[in-house]
Amino acid sequence: MKLKNYQEDVVLRAIEIALEDDQELLRDEDFVNDVAAFVLNRVPPRYVMSERGFLRLALEHADEGQADESLANVIELMMLVNRGVELVRTRRPRVKAATVAAPVRVASDQPELALVHNYPQFIGRVVEASTGAPVYGAVVTMTVAGDALPAAHSGWENPYVTHELTRGHFSFWPQGTTHRDEQLDTVFGFSVAHPDFLPFSTSATIATKGAFRHDDTLLGADIVSLPPFMIARRAPGRGIA
Numbered sequence: 001m002k003l004k005n006y007q008e009d010v011v012l013r014a015i016e017i018a019l020e021d022d023q024e025l026l027r028d029e030d031f032v033n034d035v036a037a038f039v040l041n042r043v044p045p046r047y048v049m050s051e052r053g054f055l056r057l058a059l060e061h062a063d064e065g066q067a068d069e070s071l072a073n074v075i076e077l078m079m080l081v082n083r084g085v086e087l088v089r090t091r092r093p094r095v096k097a098a099t100v101a102a103p104v105r106v107a108s109d110q111p112e113l114a115l116v117h118n119y120p121q122f123i124g125r126v127v128e129a130s131t132g133a134p135v136y137g138a139v140v141t142m143t144v145a146g147d148a149l150p151a152a153h154s155g156w157e158n159p160y161v162t163h164e165l166t167r168g169h170f171s172f173w174p175q176g177t178t179h180r181d182e183q184l185d186t187v188f189g190f191s192v193a194h195p196d197f198l199p200f201s202t203s204a205t206i207a208t209k210g211a212f213r214h215d216d217t218l219l220g221a222d223i224v225s226l227p228p229f230m231i232a233r234r235a236p237g238r239g240i241a
Contacts, residue, residue, distance in 0.1 A: 011039045014081045031088060038084035043077070075123055076223060079156075079171055086155040114178035115210025119152070119186070122172040122204075124226035126162050126192055128233060134168025135194060135231060137161060142172045143189040149174040182210045190229070197231040 015035055019026040026032065126138040141159040142149050151158055152173045160170040174188070185207050192200040204226060 007040060007043055007045055008036070010077070011036050011043070011081065014039075014077055015085075018078065018081045018085055025085075025089075034088045035081065035084040038088065039077075039080050042080060075166070075169060075171065076121075079121070079173075083153055083155050087153075090154070114180055115182060116176055116178055116213060117184050117186070117208040117210055118176040119174045119208065120206065120222045120224050122174075122188075122224045122226060123169060124171075124190070124229060125167070125169045126194075126229045126231060127168060128197075129230040130233065132228075132230075134164075135162060135197065136164050136168060138168075138192050138194040138197070138231070140170045140229070141191050141193075142174060143191070144174075144186060146189070149188075151175060179210065184208050184210065190226070192229055192231055194231065197233055200229055200231045202229065 012032070015032055016026065019032075122142070124140070126135045126140060127133060128135055139159045139161055148158055149172075152175045156171070156173040158172055158174070160172065162168045162170055177186075185205055187203055187205050189203045190201065204224065206224065
């Protein structure tokens with residue numbers, strides 16, 4: 001039996017899912033191939049012997065009760081596919097236009113000597129404290145020093161509204177910053193708002209090491225998996241003041 005990089009099939013299936021509401025783009029073979037190439041260049045190849053039905057098992061195993069790592073891998077892949085779709089769609093009018101990395105915020109007092117501190121991607125979930133059930137329609141905001149952070153790339157929303165499609169999960173990829181120090185600790189604040197639940201807030205401190213350039217890759221090992229945000233339901237008759 002011939003070896004096959006099963007990531008190719010997984011990525012193509014993920015693109016089908018991402019474009020299921022846009023059949024015109026899904027039928028555009030060049031568009032789909034461009035997105036697939038974008039994604040495959042950013043994920044490690046995985047070789048297996050061809051086997052009927054393996055694709056469905058590989059991609060659609062992320063049901064409730066499966067390992068958190070498996071679900072994170074699928075979410076990571078779908079986020080990367082969605083980003084590829086947006087980038088290819090944006091550059092479509094300009095054939096072979098170069099992809100431009102998102103600008104990095106540079107403090108005015110350190111324009112040239114500052115190192116780039118790339119922030120990782122974050123994945124979390126909003127659940128009801130009493131039942132552990134996912135909460136939909138919750139507005140999750142990521143901040144640093146009280147200010148909402150811009151996204152590293154288009155398609156990464158901040159604030160993020162949880163929904164049923166991702167079972168209450170949310171994700172962020174904040175834009176990096178610059179600093180003269182080689183090591184930097186950044187406190188990320190998270191707040192959750194929902195009309196049926198009490199306000200919730202928490203924080204996470206992330207250590208970064210300065211680099212000389214903006215990093216434009218998604219790596220599973222670097223994703224920060226946040227503990228569930230357990231929010232309490234408001235007492236009956238008590239709305240937002």
